[in-house]
Amino acid sequence: MTSFDVVILGAGYGGLTCAVRLAGRTKKLRLRIALVGKSASFQERLRLHEGLADPGFGLPVRLPALAEFLAGSGCTFIQGEVREIDRAERCVRLHAPDGEHVLSYGQLVIALGSRTVPEPPGADQHAYVLDxxxxxxxxxxxxxxxxxxVSAPRIxxxxxSATGIEVAAELVRLRGAGVTxxxxxxxxxxxxxxxxRRLVEAVNRAGIVxxxxVRVEAVEPDRVVTSAGDMPCDVCVWCAGFSGQPVAPAAGFETDAAGRIRVDPWLRALGDPFVFAAGDASIPIERCGAPPRMSAFFALATGAxxxxxxxxxxxxxxxxxxxFWTWGQAIGVGEEAVGFATMPHDRQIGPIYGGRMAFLLRAFFIRLLVRLIGLHRRFPALPFWLGRGAYRDEAIGRYAPPVLTPLHRRDEARS
Ligand SMILES: Cc1cc2nc3c(=O)[nH]c(=O)nc-3n(C[C@H](O)[C@H](O)[C@H](O)COP(=O)(O)OP(=O)(O)OC[C@H]3O[C@@H](n4cnc5c(N)ncnc54)[C@H](O)[C@@H]3O)c2cc1C
Structure with a gap:
């Protein structure tokens, strides 16, 4: 068993931001911090749909491998898959390329993101997901x-919703494809x-039906069975909602219907003073400004x-x-996008931008998200987000604020 003051699970937008910011902000305290991730490199999950129709396309690498990126930061990267969170023992069990590991923690941050879980019969065997x-x-x-x-694949x-639209707009570029x-x-x-209206116009222009x-009731190898009848199909892609990773409910955390860990105003898991959650894995139960929604920006803000x-x-x-407050949203539809400001409460305000310009703006912001992680690494106190005081004051009084106890520290955690 290896002991750490802080173990962060998940090296996505939320977990990686948390790791570099925490390591940078606590350098003088010499905390032992570990970041655990399944993959050796950072995956820009929100770009997974890009280039689907182009077999030669590979996402450009925007961050070095995680071990290299974190070298000298004060945070150790451990590659492995989290199999179990043992809250009684305050340790995490991992399956790593070199075998099984157990990490004990003083404090734990769960930032394991989410996944797509298609429900109808056959969907787990015949539908693809954008994980x-x-x-x-x-x-x-x-x-x-x-x-x-086939010359005219039926997809x-x-x-x-936003992910389905972005995915469909990539797939319709496949030669001869009919996408519904x-x-x-x-x-x-x-x-x-x-x-x-703007999204409908954009998908119509792209030729998407x-x-x-229409509710999908089953997925079979060559068709989907729906409430409106059967539809022949060569490829079915499931983009209907994300759910939290199964390790959190398995560890007995209180979760919502989507499997996100319910957190208090300090982002602590309800009922566990040693555990925090961030990003898609978390859902604040009190009003905190903008309504929380699974998104990269929410992951960055909660991780930080x-x-x-x-x-x-x-x-x-x-x-x-x-x-927190949100700034804006942009949905890519092939080589164009529909973008708008959402400040502060995640509802569209002001003009709606469309076309190629909105697409380029979207690409700029997606790049900025990764740049922000790099900025947290170099200047951990610098990146900020708007709406930091936007929580509801009267709700906060119902919770005891977090306080450090001897159990939160490394020496005690080792014993
Ligand atoms: C196709 C697509 C398009 C999207 N478009 C947008 C968009 O335009 N804008 C937007 O804001 N959001 C978008 N999203 C959603 C966005 O990607 C997520 O909200 C965001 O990635 C959440 O960040 P996170 O850090 O919480 O989780 P993630 O980015 O999912 O990171 C979690 C990390 O934990 C790791 N992990 C999971 N389980 C384990 C385990 N058991 N052990 C070890 N490691 C584990 C994963 O490998 C991953 O690296 C999109 C998502 C998809 C799939």
């Missing part, structure tokens, strides 16, 4: 698309009527906030509750 890993994940989908031997994308989005509710249900109020909270606890300072 980075797994038997029917993005690499398998790319292989399947590259090996299609069904399940889910008419099936949505059990209304298409672009997250959008204001004006945004929805949208069918609303958890780092600040732990750093303040170790420095003997009072941590602050979490608050």
């Amino acid at each position: 980075a890993e797994g038997p029917r994940a993005q690499p398998e989908l790319k292989r399947r698309l590259a090996s299609l031997d 069904v994308v399940v889910g008419g 989005i099936l949505e059990r509710g209304t298409f672009a249900g997250f959008a204001t009527p004006a945004v929805k 949208v069918r609303e109020h 906030h958890v780092a600040d909270t732990i750093a303040r606890m170790h420095a003997g300072k009072r941590p602050r509750p979490f608050g």
